[in-house]
Amino acid sequence: MRKFISIIIVMILIVPVLALLLWSFSEMISWPKLLPDEFSLRIWSDLIKSKELLKSIITSILISMGVAIVVLFISMPAAIALSQFEFKGKKIIWFLIFAPLIIPSVSTAIGMHILYLKAGLTDSMLGVVLAHIIPTIPYSVKILSFSLELIGKGMREQSEVLGASMLQTIVYIYLPNLKPAIILSSILVFIVSFSQYLITFLIGGGLIKTLPIMLFQVIQNGNRAEVSSYSLVFIISALIATYFIERILGKNIDGKYMINI
Amino acid sequence: MMKHLEIQEIVKKYNGKPVVNHVTFDMNLGEFVSILGKSGSGKTTILKMIAGTIEPDSGGIYLLGKEISRVPTQKRNIAMVFQEYLLFPHLNVAQNIEFSLKVRGIEKNERTKRMFELLELVQLGGMEKRFPHELSGGQKQRVAVARALISKPDILLLDEPFSSLDFNLRNEMCSFIKSIQRETKTTTIMVTHDREEAMKISDRIVIIDEGNIVQIDTPKGLYNNPTNMFTAEFMGDVNILKREEEFSYMIRPEAMSVSSFRKEGFNKSKVVEKTFLGSSIHYKILWENTFLNISGMNNSEEYSLGQEIYINLPDEKIIKVKHC
Numbered sequence: 001m002r003k004f005i006s007i008i009i010v011m012i013l014i015v016p017v018l019a020l021l022l023w024s025f026s027e028m029i030s031w032p033k034l035l036p037d038e039f040s041l042r043i044w045s046d047l048i049k050s051k052e053l054l055k056s057i058i059t060s061i062l063i064s065m066g067v068a069i070v071v072l073f074i075s076m077p078a079a080i081a082l083s084q085f086e087f088k089g090k091k092i093i094w095f096l097i098f099a100p101l102i103i104p105s106v107s108t109a110i111g112m113h114i115l116y117l118k119a120g121l122t123d124s125m126l127g128v129v130l131a132h133i134i135p136t137i138p139y140s141v142k143i144l145s146f147s148l149e150l151i152g153k154g155m156r157e158q159s160e161v162l163g164a165s166m167l168q169t170i171v172y173i174y175l176p177n178l179k180p181a182i183i184l185s186s187i188l189v190f191i192v193s194f195s196q197y198l199i200t201f202l203i204g205g206g207l208i209k210t211l212p213i214m215l216f217q218v219i220q221n222g223n224r225a226e227v228s229s230y231s232l233v234f235i236i237s238a239l240i241a242t243y244f245i246e247r248i249l250g251k252n253i254d255g256k257y258m259i260n261i
Numbered sequence: 262m263m264k265h266l267e268i269q270e271i272v273k274k275y276n277g278k279p280v281v282n283h284v285t286f287d288m289n290l291g292e293f294v295s296i297l298g299k300s301g302s303g304k305t306t307i308l309k310m311i312a313g314t315i316e317p318d319s320g321g322i323y324l325l326g327k328e329i330s331r332v333p334t335q336k337r338n339i340a341m342v343f344q345e346y347l348l349f350p351h352l353n354v355a356q357n358i359e360f361s362l363k364v365r366g367i368e369k370n371e372r373t374k375r376m377f378e379l380l381e382l383v384q385l386g387g388m389e390k391r392f393p394h395e396l397s398g399g400q401k402q403r404v405a406v407a408r409a410l411i412s413k414p415d416i417l418l419l420d421e422p423f424s425s426l427d428f429n430l431r432n433e434m435c436s437f438i439k440s441i442q443r444e445t446k447t448t449t450i451m452v453t454h455d456r457e458e459a460m461k462i463s464d465r466i467v468i469i470d471e472g473n474i475v476q477i478d479t480p481k482g483l484y485n486n487p488t489n490m491f492t493a494e495f496m497g498d499v500n501i502l503k504r505e506e507e508f509s510y511m512i513r514p515e516a517m518s519v520s521s522f523r524k525e526g527f528n529k530s531k532v533v534e535k536t537f538l539g540s541s542i543h544y545k546i547l548w549e550n551t552f553l554n555i556s557g558m559n560n561s562e563e564y565s566l567g568q569e570i571y572i573n574l575p576d577e578k579i580i581k582v583k584h585c
């Protein structure tokens with residue numbers, strides 16, 4: 001039974017990727033056929049040469065890394081406040097943080113667009129990074145505050161009684177104990193940001209070309225082989241980036257490095 | 262002489278209900294005071310207000326005459342060992358013990374030197390590289406005490422330090438803490454719900470019930486001269502002799518004299534129950550219409566069930582207490 005389930009899961013996850021791989025090596029596929037009529041390396045050799053694609057990969061990674069960093073710095077204090085302290089209006093703040101998951105992103109994006117126009121943040125990478133905070137912050141705050149609740153208030157009280165300031169408590173106690181949560185939430189934030197299309201499109205005004213923006217253009221062209229190859233590039237760059245996030249954070253958030261005793 | 266610590270009329274309410282209600286007591290330098298009360302009586306809340314992790318709604322806390330109840334925890338130099346020890350799981354024993362010196366910016370050599378002194382004091386030499394999950398309950402507790410003492414705190418607060426230890430270890434740790442406290446002359450408050458523990462270790466005991474102080478005295482004073490029913494019953498077995506409207510009269514089991522033959526001033530009674538408790542034997546006897554509990558040492562004369570014995574209730578041993 002367990003074997004059966006594993007096989008099904010593998011099929012669901014792997015088969016579409018295999019199909020993409022197959023299609024990306026085709027010269028032409030005509031709908032509704034599943035298998036290509038003719039194989040070729042043309043699409044891939046074009047892609048490798050494409051400066052535009054390389055640029056969009058770099059743009060995407062820079063933006064999503066930026067979002068992951070900014071969101072971590074915002075959601076850390078937010079999660080500490082929400083999980084460790086009692087104050088009025090806590091429920092409202094929780095609701096506001098989760099609102100982006102409920103409210104359709106079109107409406108927030110349009111609202112943001114007007115706001116950003118006034119602030120002169122449209123068509124810039126910074127604007128896009130800031131705009132990505134909204135759909136990503138619920139995940140980060142939730143994961144961090146959940147972990148903080150597990151750690152409990154005791155650790156903070158103990159650390160303060162021993163003379164540590166709030167900042168020292170964060171650096172010496174919270175960060176090392178939150179390591180898995182920080183890695184998980186950073187990866188999630190990265191991926192959610194990496195796959196944003198609508199918000200990037202509106203705020204970036206088509207000038208900030210991230211991978212999803214490129215992908216949508218390609219989809220509109222309607223060449224299945226091209227779409228497949230772009231999708232694969234998308235998946236691979238996301239995987240590589242997550243791997244590096246995990247490596248970098250895993251190595252550096254550590255009691256040993258932080259406390260240096 | 263100036264008191265080392267004075268607690269004046271502190272109040273803490275949760276949801277409008279006072280859990281600490283106008284608590285007032287003071288301590289001399291180097292004194293060991295226990296706060297004794299049932300679960301939920303507000304003991305931890307009092308300690309946390311002294312430590313500074315909770316702010317009182319009203320009242321004052323004075324350290325050497327200086328009001329500190331609004332001073333941030335970090336600036337108080339009052340160390341607290343929490344009910345759950347709360348060793349930092351990602352730091353080893355040495356790092357845990359050194360923590361308070363590290364955050365105060367003491368340099369490494371000095372820290373290490375002090376850490377080894379404390380490690381010796383709590384008899385954990387050689388364990389400095391271990392992590393908390395590699396320690397037994399008693400060892401964790403000693404690390405927590407060492408970590409609290411390393412900054413030479415003005416006041417040491419211990420919240421039920423022995424509650425998660427088994428019986429034998431508890432006794433051992435109890436004497437151990439007492440000896441460390443004497444050696445370091447640290448003014449210490451310990452919270453407990455165990456009467457014997459409190460009696461063994463304390464100079465004075467504060468008895469607390471539902472946030473109110475019931476009585477403060479030395480262990481002997483509380484046992485021999487309780488002013489109210491709560492203290493009398495909390496501190497040990499008592500026999501109630503007479504109840505009046507406002508007061509009751511009672512006597513401790515061992516305060517009565519017993520004889521197997523008739524004597525001047527002794528009253529006739531009968532053994533109706535007998536319990537062997539090792540060093541002592543407890544009897545329940547019927548005297549006139551009252552059942553009384555008495556106890557005798559195992560090496561003194563033993564009475565049998567149903568035997569007629571004679572008891573004497575010395576006037577000076579009869580305690581008059583208020584109902585409350």
Ligand SMILES: Nc1ncnc2c1ncn2[C@@H]1O[C@H](COP(=O)(O)OP(=O)(O)OP(=O)(O)O)[C@@H](O)[C@H]1O
Nearest residue numbers: 275276280298299300301302303304305306307454
């Ligand atoms: N943050 C809080 N919010 C609401 N009520 C609280 C809070 N903290 C404590 N209480 C209540 O205050 C009362 C006293 O709690 P406290 O922890 O001081 O008791 P305690 O004497 O230490 O008990 P124990 O021996 O079980 O540790 C309890 O009834 C508890 O439920």
Ligand SMILES: [Mg+2]
Nearest residue numbers: 304305344420
């Ligand atoms: Mg408690």
